[in-house]
Amino acid sequence: MRIAARRARDALAPLLLLCGFVAHARTPAPSAASAAAGSEAPTITVRAQPVAQTLRAYGEVRPVAVMRMSAVEAGVVQRLVLPGERVKGGQVLAVLGGPQAHSLLAQRQSALRAASIQLAADRHKLAAQLATRQTLAADEAAYAAARGQLQVAVQTLTLRAPARGQVLAVHAADGEQVAAGQLILTLQTRRPWLSATYYGAQALSLHPGMTGRFQPVSGGAIPVRVKTVSRALGPGGGEQVGLLPVLHGRRESAALAPSWRSGQWGTVTLVGPTRPLFAVPTRALILDRARWWVLVRTPRGDRRQQVVPGPTRGWMTYVSRGLKPGEQVVVENAFLEFHRGISQRYTPPN
C-alpha cells in the first residue's frame, strides 16, 4: 500500500509538472493587449498654477544725466584729467593758462594793487582831514571789488569737479587753445541707471516698484527695481523705464561695479502680475490651420481642443485658455496622433 502510494505520488509529480508547463504555455504572453497599452501615448494631467508674466526688453546702462564743463574764459588747457577717470568733489579737472589767462590775472592783480594804493592814500588823507569818510568808503568798496574779481578770475581759470563722478569724455587736449564757452569735458556725477524701452501693451502694465533682473551680455544677473516710468514715447515709439540695482550692502555695490557700467547692455526681465495658467510640454502643442491645439484624452478617445498658448519657459508652455484642471493632455507623438486619419483628407501626389 505504501509502495503503491509512493508509486502513485511518483507518477503524479511529472503529471503535475506537465500540467504546469502546459498552463504556462497557454498563458497569453504580454503581447497584444499590454503592448498596445504600453504603446499608448503618455499623457500629463494639467493643473492651474500661478505664473508671473515676464516682460522682456533690451536694456542699456546709461548715465542719469551728464554735466558738460565748458571754459568760461579763453585760455590754454593744462592738467586735463583723463577720460574714464573717477574724480572727487572739488578735484581739479583742468587749468586754463596761456597768455590770455595770464593777462586776465595780471589785469585783475594790477586793479587790486591800484585799489589798495588808493585806499592807503585816502586813509592817510583822512587822518590829515584832507579826505572825507565817503571817499574812504568808496576806496574800500573798490578794493573789495578788485579782490573779488581776482578771485573769480582765479576760479574760472581752474575747472573743478562739482561733485564725485566719472569723466565720460574729454573734448580738448592739454595745450589746446580754447575759446570762452567751448566744451572741455563731460562728467557723469551720479551712478548710472539702467534704461529699458517697452512698447505697446507691455508698457501699460509697468509701474515703479516692479522688480526683475538684468542680464548683461558679459554674463551674470543683477536684481533690479523700476524707479521711473516715462509716459512719453521715445524716438522708437516706446516708453522709457529707469531701473536701479537692488543692493544689500557696500560689498554688493562694489561687486556690481564691473557689470554696472555706462554702455553695458543686456536683457531686462521684469516680473509682472501673476495669473493662473496650465503648463504643458511644448511638444504637446500642435499648430494646425493657424490655430493652436492639444489632444485631450477622454474615455471615448482623443479629442482635439483648441487652446491659446502663453509664455514658454524651458520645455514647457503655459496655456492661458482652452484647458480645464484635471484634463489629460497627450504628449508623446502628439503631432502624429493629431493627424491620424489624414489619408482620408490628403493623398500624396504620387
Place this chain on the structure above:
Amino acid sequence: MGAAARPIPRVLMRPLLWAMVLIALIGYAAYAFVHIPTEVLPEFDFPQISVFVHLPGSTATELESLVVYPLEGQILTLPDLQGVRSKMGDGVVEIDVRFRRSTTAEEDLQAVNGAIDRARGQLPASANPLAQIMGNAINEVADYTVRIPTGVSPADVQRAVLAYVAPALRALPGVQFVNVYGAGDEALWIQPDLGALRRYGVSVAAIAAAVRSQVLLKPAGYTAQGHNDVLIEARHLPVHIAQVEAIAVPGADGPIRLGDLARVVREAIPTHNAVELDGRRSVALTVIKQPGAATTSVTTEVQATLQQTVGELPHGARWVRIYDQGHIVHIIGVDLGRNLLIGMALAVAVLFWVLGAGRGIWVLAFSIPLSLALAIATLYFTGQNLNLMTLGALTVAVGLLADDAIIVLESIYHQWERGEGHWEGIWNGVRTIVIPDITGTVTNVSIYVPLLFVGGLVGLFFIPFSLAMTFALLASLLVSVTLIPLGLGFIQARPAAATSSGRRALEQVRHWNERLFNLVARGPRLSLAITFAVLLLSLVGLVLVPINFLPLPNEGVLLESFTLPPGSSLLDTRSTVNEMTHRLLADPVVAHVYARIGSSAATTYTEPSYAGEMMVALKPGVSVNALDRIGQRIQRESKLPGVQLSVDTPTIERLGESLSGLPQPFVVHIFGAKVSEMRLLAQEVTARLRSIPALSNLFNNDGYPVTQLQIDPRAAALAAYGLTPAQLYSQIGPLLNGEVLAQVPQGNVPLDLYIRLGDAPHTSLGALSRLPIRTHGWTPLGELARLKLVQTPNQIRHIAGARALDILATPTGTLGGTIAAAHRALAGLKLPPGYRVTFGGLYAELERAALGLLLAAIAAFVLMVGILMLQFEGLLVPGLLLLEIPLAVTGGTIALILSGVGLNVTGIIGFLTLIGIGLRHSIVLLDRAKQNEAQGMPVEHAVREAIQVRFRPIVLTAVTAMLGMLPTALGFGQGAAPEQGLAVVILGGLAWSAIRSTNLIPALYLHWRRRQLARQRRA
C-alpha cells in the same frame, strides 16, 4: 500537279548573289547587335518638357509672383504649345509644357531653355530653373551615399565631393548630371548679435552693405613692363573668419569691427532638406545619364571613378552604393540573353532529334538565329533599344521563328517525297505553302497592329513589344521563303532519316492524337461545350493569380515613400524618419536604410520637407518571389499614425517621377483670382462632390490648409518712421530668411558669405514681434507690422497661366455620367464673378484612347476576317478560326493558376500571342484539308490526311516554341524573372493550341462541312 510548272526564275539560281546578300544582312545584324543599347525600359519620347525651380522657404504666392509669372510670360509665347501647367508650393515650382506630337522632344527642350534665358533677368538671383524632357527621371542610374565617421562634418564631405569627385564624374561620357546634396554649401556664416546691433546703432542692412563692398575681384587694366603686357588684378577676397571679423561697419560713432556685431563661423548654410544613412547625417550623390547612353557602361565607369577618388574624401569616409540601374540592365541582358540561347539550343536539338541530322536541318537551325538577328537589326534601325519589352517579345518569338521555316521545309520535303526534282520540288513546295504561310503571319501580325495605336503610358510598353514581335515574325517569314528554299537548293539537301527514338516518339504521339480525334469527332459540339466550360473555369481561377502591372526584376532595394501632414516641420520629419529607420534596421533582411527628406535645390526632386523617400537596401540572397512579402512587412514595421507610406522598387518610382508631369485621370479645376476665395470654394465643391457615388477618392490636396505667418506692415507706423516696406524687408530678410551676400572663389568650390540669425527657425512668435528694426531709434517689428498666423493653400496651380486649385477624384462610371452627376451636385453653388469650375484630367484622353484601341481592334478583326475569307472562300473556316480568339487563352490561364506565377503587362500581351499561334496552326491544317477536298478527296479523308500531314510541323512548332521558352518559364536567372509570367502563359497556351488545332478544330470542321454538304445536296 495540274497545270504545267512555271519555269524557275534564273535570278534565284545564283548562289553568289544570294551569298553576298546574306553576308550583308549578317554584317548589318552583327553591327546592330553590338551597338543596340540595353536598358530596363523603353525610351521616353513625349514632347513634354518639365521646368523645375527651387526657392526654399517660399510660399505658393511668393513663388507665383517671383518665379512663375516671369517664366510663364516667356513660355506661353512659344509656338506649337498644347498646354502649360504649373504647380507651386513648399518652395518648389514645376512647370510642365506640353507640345504638339508633331514636334520632337529635343527641339522642345531648346525652345523652353530659350524662354528661360529670356526670363532669367526677372527671377531672384538664387533661382536656377532646370528644364528636362519628361521621362528623364528614369535616367537616374546610380545613387551613392557616404558613410561619414563620427567627428567629420557633412559639410566637409560635401565640399570634398563637389571639389574633387563630381568634376571627375561629369567628365565621363554619357553622364548628363551629377547631383551632390545633403549638407548645405559651406559658408562663412555671419550671425548678428541683436543686442550689439542695438548698442552700436547699426542695422543689419549696414552690415550686409559693408560685407558686399569688401569682396572685390576685378580687372584693373594692364601695364607694359619689360616687354610684357602685365594684367592688373584688384582683389580682396576674405576667406578666413578673422578677415571677415575685421571688416569695418560704419556706425553712429565711427566704424565698428564686424566681429563685435556678429559671431562669424565656418558652417554649412542650413537647408530645408536632409539626407541620412542608417540614421546618421550623410551626403548623397546621384548620377543621371544622357538619354540614349548605355546604362551599364555609365554605371561601371561611375563606380570605378568613385573607387579611384575615395582618397579625396575625409579620412574614414566611405561610399555606400544604394541603387545601380546598370546592375538590373546587366542581369536582364545576361539572363534573358542566356535563356534565349538555351531555348534556341533546345529547339534545334529537338529538330535534329525528330527530323534527323540532314543538311536541311542545319539550314533550318540557322534560320532561327538569323531571324532573331534580323529582328534586332530592324529594331536598331527604327531607333528602338533592347529592354524588358523587346527582349520579352524576342523570348516569345524565338520559339515561333522556326514555325515558318518548318512549314516551308515540310512542304518541300513532301514534294521531294512525291518524286519531284531537286529545284522543282523546292519551287513547288514553296508555291504550295506560301499563301497560308503569309496568311498565317499576317493574321498573327495584325493582332499587334492595334497596340501600335495606343498612346501614353500603356503605349510605352505595348508599342515596343508589338514592334519587336512584328519584326521577328516578318523576319521569320522572309527567312522561311528565302533562306530555306535557297539554302536547301544550293547545298543539295535531302530529307534525312530521323533518329529512331525521335521517330518512335512522334509516332506514339500521333497515335494518341488520332485516338483523341476519333473521340472528339464523335461529339464535336459536346467537346466544344466542354472546352468553353474549361475556359470559363480558368477565367474564374484568374482571381488566384497575383497581378503586378509593371514587370521588374529584383533590384535588391525597396523604396518606401513617406509623407507627413503638409506643413510638418523638418525637425518632426527627421525624428519620424529616424524612428522608422531604427525599426527597419532591426529587420533581418535589411542591410541599410538611406533616407532623403525634402528636395535639394541642386536636384529636380520636388518633395517638400515633410516628405521624401527611404531606400531600403536588402541583404544579398533575397529571392524575387519574397519581394512582395518583404515590402508588406517593411510597410507594417514602419507604420506610424499620420504618416502615409507606399513601398515599391526604385525603378518603378523613377518611372512614376518620369510621368509626374501628366495630369491625373480626373480633375475638377477651380479657377479664380483670389487664393483665399478659391480655397473656400474648393472646400465647398469637395463637400458637395462627396455625395456623388460616381466619384470616389476625392481629395482637395491643393486646398489643404497650411499655416503661414504673415508680416503685414502698418502703413501709418512706417510713415511715422520714414520707412518703406522694402526698407523694412531689407532688415527682416537677412535676419530671418538669410542671404548669401557674396561668393568668394576658393579652389574648385566657391565659399559663400552668408548672413542670418543663428537660431532664426527657433524664434518664438513673441521674439519675432520684438525683433528690433532700425528706425529713428529702434522699434520692435510688432509695432511696425502685424504678425498674424493665417491659413493658406498647400499649393496653387496655373493652367495656361490662369490661377487654379485642383480637386482629384476617381470616377467609377462613364465620364459623361460622372460629369452630369457632378453638374447636378454643383447646381446651386454660388460662384463670385470671375470664378469658374471645370472638369479635366487624362480621363477623357484615356477614354478616347480606349475607343481608338477598340476601333483599331475592330479594324484588325475585320482585316483578319477579310484575309481569311479571301483565302478560304466562304464563312465556315473563318467562323471556325474565330473560335480561336476566346479559346486560345485557356491554356495560358490554366498554366498561370497551376504555376502560381504572377501576371504583368508582358503576360497580358502574351495572351494576344496565343491567339495568333492558335490561328496559325489551324489555318495551315484547314488549308490542307480544303486543298485535299479540291482534289476530290471525301471530306473525312481530306481532314484526316490534313491532320496526318500537318501533325508533325504543328507538334514540332509547338515543342520548339515551348522549349524556347522553358528556361524563362522555370525562372532561370533574376533578370529573366519579370518575363516568367509571359513564358508560362505561352507555354501553357502552346500545348493547348497544339491539341486544339489537331483535334477540336478539324473535328468541328468535319462536322459542319458534312452538314454544309448535306444542305447543298438537298438543295
